Amino acid sequence: xxxxxxxxGAGISAESGISTFRDSNGLWEQHRxxxxxxxxxxxxxxxxxxxxxxxxxxxxxxxxxxxGHSALVKLEKxxxxxxxxxxxxxxxxQAGSSQVLHLHGELKKVRSTVDENLxxxxxxxxxxxxxxxxxGSQLRPHIVWFGExxxxxxxxxxxxxxxxxxxxxxxxxxxxxxxxxVYYVKKGTPVYLIDPxxxxxxxxxxxxxxxxxxxxxxxxxxxxxxxxxxG
Ligand code: APR
Numbered sequence: 001x002x003x004x005x006x007x008x009g010a011g012i013s014a015e016s017g018i019s020t021f022r023d024s025n026g027l028w029e030q031h032r033x034x035x036x037x038x039x040x041x042x043x044x045x046x047x048x049x050x051x052x053x054x055x056x057x058x059x060x061x062x063x064x065x066x067x068g069h070s071a072l073v074k075l076e077k078x079x080x081x082x083x084x085x086x087x088x089x090x091x092x093x094q095a096g097s098s099q100v101l102h103l104h105g106e107l108k109k110v111r112s113t114v115d116e117n118l119x120x121x122x123x124x125x126x127x128x129x130x131x132x133x134x135x136g137s138q139l140r141p142h143i144v145w146f147g148e149x150x151x152x153x154x155x156x157x158x159x160x161x162x163x164x165x166x167x168x169x170x171x172x173x174x175x176x177x178x179x180x181x182v183y184y185v186k187k188g189t190p191v192y193l194i195d196p197x198x199x200x201x202x203x204x205x206x207x208x209x210x211x212x213x214x215x216x217x218x219x220x221x222x223x224x225x226x227x228x229x230x231g
Pocket of ligand 1: 010012014015021022023086087104169171172173174175194195197212213215
């Protein structure tokens with residue numbers, strides 16, 4: 001079976017009602033990164049950081065996967081599909097994708113502040129001050145903040161190098177190391193980019209750009225790949 005690697009960003013969840021980060025009115029226009037998404041912010045003002053992620057987690061319980069997420073599930077009929085997502089939502093899993101790697105953490109999980117291996121699924125949407133891990137330390141969002149290492153990046157690089165087809169959806173390709181994954185793809189591999197306002201195009205040969213939203217562009221590309229692909 002041919003292997004398809006799909007790198008997704010906030011744009012694939014936009015039509016589900018989750019704001020992207022850098023579009024106009026995106027999350028980073030409403031919040032300063034250094035106030036809510038760094039370890040320093042967590043040390044200085046944990047209440048604000050908890051509130052920021054609590055609100056996003058609460059919203060996640062109110063939204064559903066869209067046609068873009070669902071189309072990727074259909075690709076599994078003929079291909080070995082591995083999704084690498086920068087998103088912290090679980091909409092790929094809710095849609096039914098079976099192989100999803102989260103590069104930047106998961107909103108519905110929390111972890112110990114003293115032992116990063118102690119990761120738990122939070123019940124409900126609210127993480128509170130005083131919620132502790134089994135070693136007695138405060139739980140924090142299971143999110144890779146700016147300035148923190150990206151533990152899954154080596155796995156993502158290895159997977160990218162194994163791709164027979166590479167698909168990039170709804171990411172501004174602003175944030176490294178995720179934005180560099182496409183350069184691990186073997187020479188000659190077809191790369192597709194689906195984004196209605198793509199600004200940074202990866203400098204690779206065999207690039208096809210579909211300037212459409214994920215909800216429209218992904219089902220089209222999936223149909224095309226299923227029709228032509230022997231898997
Ligand atoms: N369909 C597809 N793409 C869309 C849609 C849509 N309906 N709407 C917007 N987009 C595109 C935008 O054109 C933009 O290129 O999605 C991209 C969103 O870019 P960002 O907001 O920068 O999100 P992302 O690339 O996922 O950010 C990367 O940065 O803030 C950190 O850790 C956070 O994982 C995040 C990382």
